[in-house]
Amino acid sequence: MSLSNYAFKIEQAIIDCPLVIHHDFKVTVASHSTGYIEAKVIFQDGSILALFEFLRLNEDAVVQEKYRYHYMSQENKMIFRYDNAPHYKEISTFPDHKHIEERIIESFPPQIKAVLTEIEFLVLGISSN
Numbered sequence: 791m792s793l794s795n796y797a798f799k800i801e802q803a804i805i806d807c808p809l810v811i812h813h814d815f816k817v818t819v820a821s822h823s824t825g826y827i828e829a830k831v832i833f834q835d836g837s838i839l840a841l842f843e844f845l846r847l848n849e850d851a852v853v854q855e856k857y858r859y860h861y862m863s864q865e866n867k868m869i870f871r872y873d874n875a876p877h878y879k880e881i882s883t884f885p886d887h888k889h890i891e892e893r894i895i896e897s898f899p900p901q902i903k904a905v906l907t908e909i910e911f912l913v914l915g916i917s918s919n
Contacts, residue, residue: 793817793825793845796852800827800843803902809833809913823847835913836864839905854899861909869912872900 797817804813812832819825824846831839844856859872871889878894881887888897911917 791850791852793819793847793852796845797825797827800829800902803906804829804831807831807906807910809835809910833909833913837869837909837913838862838864838866839909841902841905857899859900859905861905861912870908872897872905874899 876885883896
């Protein structure tokens with residue numbers, strides 16, 4: 791998969807989410823094997839997802855070398871954030887982790903469709919359990 795195909799799938803998932811009312815999406819190709827995606831997604835309740843992925847093409851796979859999926863309320867209060875900043879070494883999924891309010895929990899690199907589904911449940915007040 792190419793970086794542009796990967797980016798297309800990310801943006802298409804955002805477009806397909808029924809609760810998205812606006813999004814800005816930018817892809818920057820830094821070299822033949824690296825690039826990054828930045829996006830700001832606004833949902834019908836005014837909440838915002840700011841995402842960043844630094845990508846590297848290894849053979850035919852796209853790898854999220856660095857990522858941040860930061861979801862916040864309309865008032866810019868963090869609701870959750872997935873990232874792989876290399877801190878919280880005690881987490882078994884280090885460096886991958888998730889912030890929920892003041893807690894840090896284990897997580898794996900996020901997939902856009904799963905993050906959007908998580909946000910849909912929160913916006914619609916549906917329990918994900």
